[in-house]
Amino acid sequence: MAADAHGLSPETQAITLGYSSSMAFGAVKPPAVMTTTFAYASAQHAKDVHEAFFEGTGPAVGATDAYIYTRLGHPNLTMVETRLAALDGAEASAVFCSGMAAISTTLLAFLRPGDTVLCSRPCYGGTDGYLTTILPEFGVSTFGIIEGYKDANIRAAMEAAMAAGPLRLIHLESPANPTAAIVDIAAVTRIADELAPRQGFRPLVVVDNTFLGPLLQSPLALGADLSMTSLTKYCGGHSDLMAGGVSGSAALVAKLKALRTLSGNHLDPFSSWLLLRSFETLGLRTDRACGSARAVAEFLRAHPKVAAVTYLGFIEGEAREVFDRQCRGTGSTFSFRLHGGEAEAFRLLDALRVLRLAVSLGGSETLICNPATTTHYQVPRERREAGGIFDSTLRLSVGLEAPADLIADLAQALDAA
Numbered sequence: 576m577a578a579d580a581h582g583l584s585p586e587t588q589a590i591t592l593g594y595s596s597s598m599a600f601g602a603v604k605p606p607a608v609m610t611t612t613f614a615y616a617s618a619q620h621a622k623d624v625h626e627a628f629f630e631g632t633g634p635a636v637g638a639t640d641a642y643i644y645t646r647l648g649h650p651n652l653t654m655v656e657t658r659l660a661a662l663d664g665a666e667a668s669a670v671f672c673s674g675m676a677a678i679s680t681t682l683l684a685f686l687r688p689g690d691t692v693l694c695s696r697p698c699y700g701g702t703d704g705y706l707t708t709i710l711p712e713f714g715v716s717t718f719g720i721i722e723g724y725k726d727a728n729i730r731a732a733m734e735a736a737m738a739a740g741p742l743r744l745i746h747l748e749s750p751a752n753p754t755a756a757i758v759d760i761a762a763v764t765r766i767a768d769e770l771a772p773r774q775g776f777r778p779l780v781v782v783d784n785t786f787l788g789p790l791l792q793s794p795l796a797l798g799a800d801l802s803m804t805s806l807t808k809y810c811g812g813h814s815d816l817m818a819g820g821v822s823g824s825a826a827l828v829a830k831l832k833a834l835r836t837l838s839g840n841h842l843d844p845f846s847s848w849l850l851l852r853s854f855e856t857l858g859l860r861t862d863r864a865c866g867s868a869r870a871v872a873e874f875l876r877a878h879p880k881v882a883a884v885t886y887l888g889f890i891e892g893e894a895r896e897v898f899d900r901q902c903r904g905t906g907s908t909f910s911f912r913l914h915g916g917e918a919e920a921f922r923l924l925d926a927l928r929v930l931r932l933a934v935s936l937g938g939s940e941t942l943i944c945n946p947a948t949t950t951h952y953q954v955p956r957e958r959r960e961a962g963g964i965f966d967s968t969l970r971l972s973v974g975l976e977a978p979a980d981l982i983a984d985l986a987q988a989l990d991a992a
């Protein structure tokens with residue numbers, strides 16, 4: 576992978592950025608700074624630190640006397656934000672206590688009553704729930720884009736949203752949960768630029784990059800304003816921490832941090848410390864999981880009980896062109912659909928011995944679930960099916976086990992289905 580402005584490739588940045596031994600006793604690894612508050616050297620120092628915080632100039636990386644109170648910022652958070660910003664190719668990042676905290680804070684920071692939002696579909700059930708049940712209570716309505724790799728669909732969806740009110744924000748999830756459907760991020764930003772003069776401003780384009788993560792896709796380089804990632808997934812990588820990050824310009828991220836301070840949804844010191852460690856193996860884990868996912872997807876595609884596999888490595892036509900332009904890998908989460916319905920899906924799930932039946936993705940262990948009855952339970956059937964999520968759809972997040980063991984387990988469970 577190419578080196579960036581820091582002169583280091585992303586894999587190296589993921590190991591080195593944000594911490595140096597000179598910051599803590601020469602320790603090669605950073606300490607977890609487990610404190611809720613920070614002592615000032617003097618009253619003047621207290622005033623200076625508050626001024627720096629509220630004027631947006633502090634705390635800097637490596638600063639040892641610039642923190643106030645952990646909700647406002649703490650050393651491990653600065654380390655993790657520095658690393659994430661570099662990986663996302665951004666000026667700045669804000670890290671939150673979950674992916675949903677990152678998403679909801681972004682929506683609340685930029686939307687106002689009367690605005691409309693455009694969201695690609697399908698998308699994560701939590702995002703869909705926030706957009707369709709919480710935001711309407713604040714006078715914000717949501718419109719959807721289906722098959723967002725086609726210019727015509729993007730344009731029509733933007734027109735519909737703009738007809739109902741100022742289109743303030745476009746939330747894209749690409750690849751999408753659970754089907755790995757992709758949206759043409761560059762086309763969305765181009766069409767948003769084109770239509771912007773009609774309403775006097777360009778909607779903010781936010782991309783949920785959870786399915787691929789910063790090593791396999793760079794939404795900011797494709798023109799997005801903000802790149803959001805549930806760090807709970809591949810970046811955390813071990814299913815033992817929850818976090819979410821948003822990267823972009825310093826000005827946009829400052830708005831998010833201001834709201835985060837008052838909402839209290841920052842990432843705590845220990846989870847920040849764990850996440851910083853997890854970034855170090857992101858490259859290795861990504862390579863391994865992507866290779867295994869391809870083997871599993873190929874096995875499933877050839878199986879007579881499998882009706883379809885929506886795996887990025889198999890997409891064709893226009894969507895393939897978009898994939899080739901915007902993604903650097905196929906990821907390891909995808910869906911497949913069995914012939915039959917819920918009963919067949921449940922029989923398969925209950926027969927598995929190695930794969931774990933659980934929601935979430937991006938961990939070292941392989942997880943499988945039935946989105947219609949779990950992650951997308953609250954999404955009405957009509958919207959679910961329009962987004963390609965059927966009763967017999969199963970989502971698979973391929974982990975780091977030996978692929979032959981995963982395939983053998985799926986083979987015996989398919990026999991039972």
Ligand SMILES: Cc1ncc(COP(=O)(O)O)c(C=O)c1O
Pocket residue numbers: 673674675676699701748751752783785786805806807808817818819935936
């Ligand atoms: C694509 C996507 N975005 C956001 C989220 C929310 O992240 P979190 O569970 O960390 O709040 C998820 C969770 O599954 C997800 O799959």
